[in-house]
Amino acid sequence: MASTANVIKHAEKQCAARGSKLTEKRSHVLKGLLHAKKALSAYELIDYCREKFDQQLPAMSVYRILEFLESENLVHRLELAKKYVACSHIACDHTHETPQFLICNNCHTVEEISISNSIIHSLRSTVSKAGFHLASPQLEFECYCGVCGPKTEKNAK
Numbered sequence: 001m002a003s004t005a006n007v008i009k010h011a012e013k014q015c016a017a018r019g020s021k022l023t024e025k026r027s028h029v030l031k032g033l034l035h036a037k038k039a040l041s042a043y044e045l046i047d048y049c050r051e052k053f054d055q056q057l058p059a060m061s062v063y064r065i066l067e068f069l070e071s072e073n074l075v076h077r078l079e080l081a082k083k084y085v086a087c088s089h090i091a092c093d094h095t096h097e098t099p100q101f102l103i104c105n106n107c108h109t110v111e112e113i114s115i116s117n118s119i120i121h122s123l124r125s126t127v128s129k130a131g132f133h134l135a136s137p138q139l140e141f142e143c144y145c146g147v148c149g150p151k152t153e154k155n156a157k
Contacts (some may be wrong), residue, residue, distance in 0.1 A: 002091040004034050010091040011074050020072065028053050029065045030086060033075055038108040039083035042066060078103065078110065080140045088112040100139045106148035115139070 002010070008027055015022045022030070032048035033040060040048070042062040049055045049062075057065075066084055069075040075084050078101055089096050089112075097114035104110075120137045127134045143149075 004031060007034055007086075007091045011072075014074070014090070015072055018072065020068070022072075025049075025055070025057060025061070026065050026068060028055060029057075029062060030069055030074060033084060033086035036085075039078050039081050039085045039103070039110045041083045045084075076101070076112070076138070078140055079136075079138070080142065081108070081110075085110045085112065098137050100141065102141050102143045102145075104145040104148050105142050106144055109145045109147075111145070 008022070008030065011027075011030060012022045028049050029045050032045045032052070035048075036044075042059055045062050045066075046057055046059060049057050066075060066077070070077055070084075073087060074090055075086055076099060077084055081103060085101070087099070089099075097117050098120045100113050100115050102111040102113060123137070124134045
C-alpha cells in the first residue's frame with residue numbers, strides 16, 4: 001500500500017492532468033479519508049481537519065470539497081451510510097473494474113472490491129429489459145468483517 005504522501009502526490013498529478021487543482025483544503029479532507037479505517041461523514045471530516053490541521057472548515061465547504069473529490073474519482077460516496085471513503089485505487093496507473101463496497105454492520109469498516117465490467121453490463125441489460133435505467137452501477141453490501149463476523153455469528157446463535 002502506498003504512503004499517504006505518495007497517494008496525495010498522485011492525486012495532485014491526476015487533478016492537474018484534468019485541469020483542476022488539489023488545493024490544501026481538498027488535500028486535508030482527502031487525508032482524513034485516507035487515514036480513516038471506516039467511511040466518514042462531512043461532519044467527521046470537519047472534526048478531523050480541526051484536530052489535525054487546526055483548520056475550521058464550514059460544512060458547505062466540506063460538502064463542496066467532497067463533491068470535487070468525487071468528480072475527480074478520488075473518493076466514493078456510500079449511499080447506505082451517507083458517508084465517504086477514499087478510492088483505494090488513487091495511486092494506481094491502470095484502469096479498474098467497477099468498484100463495489102463491503103460495509104461492516106458492526107464496526108462500519110469499508111472494503112472496496114471490484115466487480116467485472118461484464119457483470120455490470122449484464123446487470124444494466126437485465127435492468128433495461130425490465131423497463132428501468134440503472135442510475136448507478138455502485139453496489140454496497142451490508143456485511144460483517146473478519147473481526148466482527150465470528151463474534152456476531154456467536155451472538156446470533
